[in-house]
Amino acid sequence: MSKRKSKDKSLPIGECIFQVQAHLRLRLLQLAHPGKRCGVESQHKHLVELLKRTVIHGESNSVLIIGPRGSGKSMLLQDALREIQAVKELKENALAVHLNGLLQTSDKIALKEITRQLHLENVVGDRVFGSFAENLSFLLDALKTGDRTSSCPVLFILDEFDLFAHHKNQTLLYNLFDIAQSAQTPITVIGLTCRLDVMELLEKRVKSRFSHRQIHLLNSFSFSEYQAMFKELLSLSSGFPDVSFAEQWNASIQSLCENKTVEDILQKQFNASKDLRSLHMLLLLALCRVCVSHPNLNAADFVEAYRLRCVDSKANILHGLSVLEMCLIIAMKHLQDTYQGEPFNFQMVHNEFQKFVQRKAHSVYNFEKPVVLKAFEHLHQLELIKPMEGLSVRTQKEYRLMKLLLDNSQILEALQKYPNCPTDVRQWAMSSLS
Missing domain, CATH: 3.40.50.300 (P-loop containing nucleotide triphosphate hydrolases)
Incomplete structure (x- = not known):
């Protein structure tokens, strides 16, 4: 493990990284006093x-x-x-x-x-x-x-x-x-x-x-104060064992504060939530990328951390659906486009799915109607679709009006990451989504 030359007490780079991780994690997990707070x-x-x-x-x-x-x-x-x-x-x-x-x-x-x-x-x-x-x-x-x-x-x-x-x-x-x-x-x-x-x-x-x-207590601080908290949370104190490393680290944090990409990410985070725990979690995710071969934080670390923080939960649910359930989602999307966002029922979705199977599909099995209905109900349980009427309204479940709770971008992202998606299904989806 290489040592850096310095007039001050110098530690091996690995030890410095360990100290940085320990020091900042205590602060971000609120186990140590994080310093002055704005607005309170x-x-x-x-x-x-x-x-x-x-x-x-x-x-x-x-x-x-x-x-x-x-x-x-x-x-x-x-x-x-x-x-x-x-x-x-x-x-x-x-x-x-x-x-x-x-x-x-x-x-x-x-x-x-x-x-x-x-x-x-x-x-x-x-x-x-x-x-x-x-x-x-x-x-x-x-x-x-x-x-x-x-x-x-x-x-x-x-x-x-x-x-x-x-x-x-x-x-x-x-x-x-x-x-x-x-x-x-x-x-x-x-x-x-x-x-x-x-x-x-x-x-x-x-x-x-x-x-x-x-x-x-209300989070009434401004964005400039939010940026100041970002800098303070990541800066190393004067008591850090290796003074030269601390100076170098703090200089890199200062340059991050002036980076346009990082500023844009902080602005998005600020607009979404002023909850300081959300900021702490963002910084923790970025800090996890710091290691001996990558001793300083950069803008790419925050881009990746923000991507992980903003993972779309509904899009993730789509990755675990069966091919039949994915086909029903696509059928619903076709119906919404055809009828300009009007609600649909199971019978309409089933008919749309049958048209696809009979005309285009070569790799999708033609399921029995009760099986398709079971898949439809599973989508309802996952809250990917919701009924337009209250439970008090007695309507046969095949004809209960429903609404799709997904947009084009979520379905498109799911299809791109969907494992072993049949080509016919992908092409069918793209004909509507594009």
């Missing part, structure tokens, strides 16, 4: 102040962080918690209890998880409690130290908050908000949800105990 500074400040009032001054609060998936709710909270943990004036380290609506599907399961995370299994032992509220109060009382006014602050973080609203009587939410409002113990309840109508899900008694603080 005020929300971050608000959340940090709220947490400080709990862990330093012993105040109780409740807040909802609301935003679409991928808008950075979890990362905002992690940043705020990281900042709080660095504050020197902390009387005690606050305890954090993480609950998720997808995992804690009932209040009983949630209570067991709270007990486990607070390490109070031995304290509870075989005690029997009359109600959920008594059990939760006992757990929080067990955290008190010294006199009754001194207690360890607890942060309750409820991911997928809207799912907790579906629990019976919303007992967990009611008790948490009740404790926060009555200031029995310094706690902060932080809910994370992507539902804008989450307040409508809460019962009146729960809603009345909630502070009604809401932090909204």
Whole structure:
């Protein structure tokens, strides 16, 4: 393995590539702090102040962080918690209890998880409690130290908050908000949800105990800020072991930012979704191509990564169809062209297929009608076609009006990649698609 000459500490190229992969993957998989985020500074400040009032001054609060998936709710909270943990004036380290609506599907399961995370299994032992509220109060009382006014602050973080609203009587939410409002113990309840109508899900008694603080996150950054994030996510920090390699890498990233092809790909990605996880996935796919023989990213890497990200799922389904099912798709396309997009039924498709078999086909077997109907129904199950009428309308299935959910480009792409497609079928398709 060759070594590069440099005045700085120089590592073998293979070791440098390994370090780059490890460093950037941690960042892109959000396992390491990725740096400054655009457009959420005020929300971050608000959340940090709220947490400080709990862990330093012993105040109780409740807040909802609301935003679409991928808008950075979890990362905002992690940043705020990281900042709080660095504050020197902390009387005690606050305890954090993480609950998720997808995992804690009932209040009983949630209570067991709270007990486990607070390490109070031995304290509870075989005690029997009359109600959920008594059990939760006992757990929080067990955290008190010294006199009754001194207690360890607890942060309750409820991911997928809207799912907790579906629990019976919303007992967990009611008790948490009740404790926060009555200031029995310094706690902060932080809910994370992507539902804008989450307040409508809460019962009146729960809603009345909630502070009604809401932090909204929307991906409102501009394309220039999006490009800046692209550069920051791929740049190596000053702490990278090989300084000369890091400088060379960062220079290549800078040139990528000025590349028109890369800019066009980023613009398409930005227009499709401002979800930062989508950007992270695009960069991860490009990063996978970096190796000893290809030590720097180039525009072709991003072209290939974007192609993989934008694979058409319906076109991929077509690759796995039987020849009969592919023939039915082509027959539907012919019918749509003939009748200018009007819906069709199975009988029309079957007739079109029969014409093809009798006049042109030499390599397609003439299937029995029940077999063709089964193939037609399979296309419906795959959602490549859909009925124009609701299920309540009683129409014989052979005459139910359907619509094709594929366009010419998808069918054409599937035919080009279709393994061992009969020549007759391909020519039949091309007569309509071209």
